[in-house]
Amino acid sequence: MSADANITKKERDCIVSIWNGFQNGFPVRVSTLAESMKIRPPTVEELLDRLEGKGLIQRNRGMVVLSEAGRTVYRRIMMDHRALETFLVQCGDDADSACKMVSNFDYLIDERTALLVLKRIGNPALCPHGRQIVEAI
Amino acid sequence: MSADANITKKERDCIVSIWNGFQNGFPVRVSTLAESMKIRPPTVEELLDRLEGKGLIQRNRGMVVLSEAGRTVYRRIMMDHRALETFLVQCGDDADSACKMVSNFDYLIDERTALLVLKRIGNPALCPHGRQIVEAI
DNA sequence: ACATATGTTAGCATCATACTAATACCCTTT
DNA sequence: AAAGGGTATTAGTATGATGCTAACATATGT
Numbered sequence: 319m320s321a322d323a324n325i326t327k328k329e330r331d332c333i334v335s336i337w338n339g340f341q342n343g344f345p346v347r348v349s350t351l352a353e354s355m356k357i358r359p360p361t362v363e364e365l366l367d368r369l370e371g372k373g374l375i376q377r378n379r380g381m382v383v384l385s386e387a388g389r390t391v392y393r394r395i396m397m398d399h400r401a402l403e404t405f406l407v408q409c410g411d412d413a414d415s416a417c418k419m420v421s422n423f424d425y426l427i428d429e430r431t432a433l434l435v436l437k438r439i440g441n442p443a444l445c446p447h448g449r450q451i452v453e454a455i
Numbered sequence: 456m457s458a459d460a461n462i463t464k465k466e467r468d469c470i471v472s473i474w475n476g477f478q479n480g481f482p483v484r485v486s487t488l489a490e491s492m493k494i495r496p497p498t499v500e501e502l503l504d505r506l507e508g509k510g511l512i513q514r515n516r517g518m519v520v521l522s523e524a525g526r527t528v529y530r531r532i533m534m535d536h537r538a539l540e541t542f543l544v545q546c547g548d549d550a551d552s553a554c555k556m557v558s559n560f561d562y563l564i565d566e567r568t569a570l571l572v573l574k575r576i577g578n579p580a581l582c583p584h585g586r587q588i589v590e591a592i
Numbered sequence: 593a594c595a596t597a598t599g600t601t602a603g604c605a606t607c608a609t610a611c612t613a614a615t616a617c618c619c620t621t622t
Numbered sequence: 623a624a625a626g627g628g629t630a631t632t633a634g635t636a637t638g639a640t641g642c643t644a645a646c647a648t649a650t651g652t
Binding site (some may be wrong): 463465466494495497498501502505516517 | 607610611612617
Binding site for chain 1 (some may be wrong): 542543545546547548552553556559560563564565567568571572574575
């Protein structure tokens with residue numbers, strides 16, 4: 319098992335952008351996603367169609383939110399991401415490089431593996447950026 | 456930078472299969488590659504066309520070998536693979552799961568990161584399967 | 593009601609992956 | 623040398639992911 323609802327890198331990025339865009343309390347808009355992902359709105363629509371097909375998001379008149387399943391996927395990606403990122407920083411990498419590197423494959427790592435890594439690095443509560451490794455959302 | 460001659464997962468698998476097939480001293484054949492990768496010969500041809508285009512292999516009447524550049528890519532993939540695999544085993548994973556997991560992203564990791572990980576886990580000479588982590592080929 | 597923003601469809605294009613069917617090539621055996 | 627068997631390659635097709643522009647639709651605010 320991977321972090322897996324069987325998603326691609328772009329779908330992963332989109333899920334993360336949807337979550338980040340939501341931070342202020344309002345659902346993110348398609349145009350905002352397009353801007354933050356540096357792709358055109360129709361390409362975002364395409365991506366959203368696929369994510370909706372997988373049950374990971376809900377849409378309403380241009381507003382986009384993660385579904386319960388989508389939030390679960392997000393949580394998994396982030397736990398995996400922050401576990402590895404924290405490990406790399408412990409190895410001597412800087413937080414930004416580690417973050418960029420790990421973004422390329424965090425969505426491919428299974429939960430079991432992430433938990434093993436977390437235990438090994440001492441179950442820290444926070445990642446190098448100061449965020450909760452196991453996020454409650 | 457990733458381990459990167461900018462390859463895909465299948466191209467990565469193909470490079471590894473070409474190397475493994477070569478072990479006995481004879482270049483691997485297309486049919487052998489097809490069998491070991493569980494795809495049909497024409498799909499192998501397609502893959503080989505792309506790898507040849509990237510200068511990573513050389514072909515001669517159905518025989519396939521890695522080029523110098525291809526061997527470099529292979530070495531990098533394997534160092535990255537074995538570094539992470541060894542780390543996961545140190546975390547408590549078993550060698551086979553670790554191997555399978557790491558195969559999904561070893562080709563995405565940059566050399567600098569792999570070297571940091573190697574240092575951190577104590578620069579072991581051998582991976583859990585007993586192979587040289589830094590392979591001389 | 594109109595103008596502007598934004599969202600959505602339609603229509604393409606490209607690349608990676610994969611297949612079957614047909615053809616070409618090579619080697620061994622007769 | 624011809625025939626046959628195995629292997630490689632080409633041709634043709636398909637699908638999924640990613641991306642675009644242009645056109646059309648829908649809101650929102652003045």
